[in-house]
Amino acid sequence: MAPGYGSIWAVTRHGDAKAMLGDSRLAMTADSWNQRIPDDIKPYMLTMSHMDGADHGRLRKLAVRAFTARRVAARRDMILKSTERLLDALPGHAEQGTVDLLEHFARPLPTFVVGDVMGIPEADRPLWRAYVARMGSGQTYDDALRDAVAGAKQVVALRREEPGDDLVSDLLQAQAEAADRITDTELVTMVWHTVFAGQDNLANFIANSVVALLSHPEQLAALRADPGLMPRAVEELMRWRPPLLLTAIRYALEDFELCGAPVRRGDSVVAVIASANRDPRVFADPDTLDITRPAGTAVQFGFGHGPHYCIGASLAAVEAEVALGALLNRFPDLALAVPPQEVPRLPNPGSWHLTALPVTL
Numbered sequence: 024m025a026p027g028y029g030s031i032w033a034v035t036r037h038g039d040a041k042a043m044l045g046d047s048r049l050a051m052t053a054d055s056w057n058q059r060i061p062d063d064i065k066p067y068m069l070t071m072s073h074m075d076g077a078d079h080g081r082l083r084k085l086a087v088r089a090f091t092a093r094r095v096a097a098r099r100d101m102i103l104k105s106t107e108r109l110l111d112a113l114p115g116h117a118e119q120g121t122v123d124l125l126e127h128f129a130r131p132l133p134t135f136v137v138g139d140v141m142g143i144p145e146a147d148r149p150l151w152r153a154y155v156a157r158m159g160s161g162q163t164y165d166d167a168l169r170d171a172v173a174g175a176k177q178v179v180a181l182r183r184e185e186p187g188d189d190l191v192s193d194l195l196q197a198q199a200e201a202a203d204r205i206t207d208t209e210l211v212t213m214v215w216h217t218v219f220a221g222q223d224n225l226a227n228f229i230a231n232s233v234v235a236l237l238s239h240p241e242q243l244a245a246l247r248a249d250p251g252l253m254p255r256a257v258e259e260l261m262r263w264r265p266p267l268l269l270t271a272i273r274y275a276l277e278d279f280e281l282c283g284a285p286v287r288r289g290d291s292v293v294a295v296i297a298s299a300n301r302d303p304r305v306f307a308d309p310d311t312l313d314i315t316r317p318a319g320t321a322v323q324f325g326f327g328h329g330p331h332y333c334i335g336a337s338l339a340a341v342e343a344e345v346a347l348g349a350l351l352n353r354f355p356d357l358a359l360a361v362p363p364q365e366v367p368r369l370p371n372p373g374s375w376h377l378t379a380l381p382v383t384l
Contacts, residue, residue: 031272032284032289037302039282040294045329046281049273049292050075055205061165066208067172070216072271072331079330083206085197086213086334088142089190095338098139102342105135106349113354114384122359124381129229130156130222132346137221140338141214142182142189152175155222155251168215171322175214179207190217213266217335225339228264229346230324230377232257235264235312236347237382238363242314243351250348256314259342264313268297295323297375354384 034043043049051073060068071082086362088094109128116127130152138148143161151174152244157167178191186192191214197204205213236243236256275281286292301309305321326333353355359366360381369376 034080035295035298037299037305040299130226133225142191170214175211222267231264262323265325270294
């Protein structure tokens with residue numbers, strides 16, 4: 024059971040999850056998000072992640088422009104400079120020798136980077152951090168979402184007047200060429216949703232990765248000894264401790280058998296990423312964190328799979344590589360300020376979401 028959704032089929036095995044995530048008999052719909060959303064902001068809740076078929080393909084084709092290999096590579100220097108600036112400031116945030124790495128590093132870095140990708144003025148980017156934090160708390164969800172939609176409209180208006188090298192400007196250009204390529208509502212929706220996805224999940228992943236490495240000194244030592252392992256380390260960390268533990272809900276479009284179970288039209292189905300990523304049928308010693316695990320052994324689902332594979336996965340991987348590499352290089356004595364099991368988490372069954380990350384430098 025899930026609050027607001029009723030009974031849900033959960034697919035736990037790797038092979039079954041892979042098949043389910045590519046099954047056209049299961050679709051993302053407006054029902055994939057909670058129906059308690061107020062009516063005035065419901066039009067902006069139908070994100071690309073909650074679409075399938077032609078509409079999903081149409082919008083994805085437009086959005087992918089911002090995440091080509093060329094554009095991601097071009098942003099690496101910006102990511103490094105942003106990382107170094109945050110690391111420079113970390114000692115100044117210490118209180119009694121302890122720094123909250125989530126608040127002062129893992130959260131602000133993705134905010135700055137996705138803000139650059141979207142064309143959000145630098146001075147406005149902290150506002151978007153606040154929107155995400157308020158939504159994450161659950162206490163002011165509706166108001167935070169309204170503010171985010173209003174902020175997205177402002178970004179769109181700004182880039183209509185002042186185009187730049189960013190995704191919003193690209194989308195506006197596509198709209199100018201053919202109005203049916205993207206509507207104003209879809210454009211605003213893509214802005215807020217891309218910013219939220221680019222912040223929250225990556226901030227959690229960076230924070231989770233720091234905890235994982237500091238809790239596994241042999242893995243940390245191997246990575247320090249060979250920084251060239253970083254791309255494989257990021258892949259393994261995404262397998263071992265993904266920020267999202269469940270996929271978004273899919274709905275059955277017809278009656279059919281799924282993994283031997285009789286799924287009926289309208290039934291809800293999710294893949295359990297946390298389980299599939301540790302399936303012993305696919306991964307040797309699946310509960311072991313091993314940053315030397317051979318590349319290409321099997322796909323991990325931290326970035327999703329199938330038509331809804333994370334459009335910003337390549338950028339997220341580069342951000343994580345740069346952030347973790349620079350952090351470990353800058354602070355060789357970095358350590359958790361509390362035991363790993365005492366690092367505070369949000370009680371959310373769908374994600375591994377820290378609320379703070381106290382460390383000593």
